[in-house]
Ligand SMILES: [Zn+2]
């Protein structure tokens with residue numbers, strides 16, 4: 001069997017004809033396997049959904065309990081889906097994130113979804129899974145992306161609090177994964193004052209805490225007992241989209257930060273009007289992507305979700321077989 | 336380099352002046368000599384460093400990185416030095432180096448060694464310091480810190496008066512070790528070394544017209560306020576220098592003027608371009624500013640001269656403690672000995688009453704006049720902006736009614752508010768063409784009203800900018816005040832306003848009644 005026959009792109013998403021399922025489909029389908037809870041991968045409205053317990057929980061929190069007709073939690077070990085063996089392995093991206101191994105007639109394909117290799121106490125570490133074909137993301141697949149140690153980025157935030165004690169420090173974070181990781185990093189740096197959060201972060205942060213991720217004291221920034229002066233020199237976390245809204249008008253002289261892998265590029269920093277860029281990513285940087293391909297050494301590498309061209313070029317230079325997998329519907333901006 | 340790199344990273348993204356001052360002050364506190372002085376010089380571009388050409392960078396990087404991967408990366412990043420700093424990869428053990436070491440290494444390399452030395456530095460520096468090295472070495476350090484701001488940061492750091500630093504500045508050179516020693520209180524103030532030094536400038540406060548009745552006209556001398564740039568021309572034992580009002584040496588661009596400084600002393604005046612006895616508009620003067628050298632053609636096309644206001648030093652005598660009236664008499668006798676095409680006197684305006692003077696103000700004899708200056712006859716010359724002895728009485732600003740078309744989010748205290756406005760006027764074809772931007776002049780309450788209007792009338796978004804509904808019958812008309820209008824090739828409208836600000840919100844006016852480009856163009860300075 002050729003790899004293409006086992007898994008190939010359709011407008012709905014990556015399709016497996018033998019098992020009659022899609023991986024991370026962007027349109028409603030009868031049977032979906034979901035790698036993780038980010039909105040561009042996990043959508044509502046499918047028939048049957050197979051994902052990790054945590055991803056299913058996260059989807060229910062985001063979309064309501066009826067986000068699909070029926071759901072099944074992927075347990076450890078291999079599952080049979082219409083005669084195709086399927087197993088879920090940690091991707092190190094966000095809580096519940098998994099790579100999906102599809103195995104049929106001796107052919108093994110790993111769809112890694114989004115993944116990273118750096119340590120992150122808020123989710124399980126990436127597990128290298130031997131395979132014939134590795135489907136990798138390419139969000140930060142340019143040799144200019146080199147994510148620094150996230151602890152040094154958090155140190156910048158804490159230094160800024162000392163330097164500008166009268167200013168509210170607003171840190172832009174996406175609600176799933178980035179928020180909790182940044183909070184955990186701030187705690188690990190020894191900061192134990194309450195952290196203020198935007199309402200959009202609350203549900204998922206509580207869920208992380210219920211899963212044993214200690215985030216310390218979190219307080220809603222909209223708490224009516226708080227006055228403007230209470231936020232001076234404090235850290236407030238929220239989705240970046242809220243910073244341009246009237247929500248931000250409650251804080252004294254806000255200093256806008258943003259925790260994202262994109263903050264490595266100055267044009268992006270300027271474009272967003274960010275004063276405190278924190279290069280913290282939940283994706284691999286260039287080195288991690290290329291190291292992973294080298295480590296797994298698959299017969300073929302399929303590249304999707306970002307800057308496919310550069311990573312395919314690198315594979316060619318290494319004498320590795322690779323091609324872009326033209327899937328639509330995944331957001332370049334997703335972090 | 337470590338702290339310097341961190342400082343640059345923060346400075347480039349910190350828009351507020353106070354924020355920059357804080358970062359600079361903390362840097363000077365945390366970093367020893369000579370690095371802090373070298374960093375300061377690098378930022379104000381006073382550092383003597385052999386630079387690296389972009390072509391050399393491209394060659395170096397092409398030896399390391401696949402051309403196609405580099406192209407893709409450069410396309411994405413958009414800046415050569417930044418791309419190289421990020422893409423450069425090395426297995427070498429990182430070495431922390433001081434700026435002093437880096438400067439020495441670069442300056443001592445021979446021409447043929449330079450590429451290898453530079454590559455070696457890139458290899459051994461920690462990754463997050465490569466950008467600082469590249470910006471330093473390519474001379475592309477633009478972090479929004481003027482020499483003036485750097486001096487203010489030094490003043491903050493040492494709890495000194497910025498005028499004292501300006502006065503000393505020209506006698507100092509990087510890494511300013513003696514200056515830091517004095518500011519930290521463990522050495523004497525450095526001597527004012529050298530000839531033809533700068534003297535800190537005295538400035539005027541804005542006149543409160545309602546207070547005029549309490550002032551006696553006979554106590555004051557009035558003169559025109561010319562729209563050039565304030566300068567100090569100093570000539571001492573053959574050394575001649577022209578300084579900006581913050582003490583920056585701008586002599587290099589004005590050899591024609593320096594030649595005419597055939598006196599011993601220090602004149603305070605206005606730098607202007609004059610053609611056939613008429614003062615040329617500010618836009619002509621701009622062609623001579625911000626350059627290190629000047630061509631003979633530019634000198635012929637835009638001849639520079641000084642209109643003298645004051646005499647601070649006459650041969651060996653410091654006149655600053657004498658009354659203004661006396662200094663003026665000394666100035667007049669000195670000017671008589673000079674070429675009047677290059678240095679002439681800012682003449683007194685004779686008046687009996689404030690009403691007389693108001694009439695002069697309403698009808699200035701030349702366009703390049705911003706208003707009037709009133710100086711007490713008995714005023715001594717003191718640095719800074721003392722309240723009382725000198726007043727500026729500006730001409731009323733020009734105003735137009737323009738339509739708000741774009742609004743951009745502000746920073747700091749204005750975060751969360753749309754506070755920077757682009758406004759437009761009508762062309763003959765009934766199209767709105769942008770003519771300027773303004774981000775102050777309104778009250779906090781007005782800011783909230785505009786912000787609300789912007790949010791409710793957004794038709795498009797581009798990052799932090801919103802396009803706002805602006806049609807003949809619906810939109811927000813802003814009364815914009817400004818000081819003058821120049822021709823501009825950089826703006827689609829062909830005009831550029833000077834010092835525009837929002838004077839009033841005209842909620843009462845529909846956009847169709849806003850001004851036209853034709854009306855605006857009549858106000859062009861030439
Ligand atoms: Zn994701």
Ligand SMILES: [Zn+2]
Pocket residue numbers: 038040041114305330331334
């Ligand atoms: Zn994704």
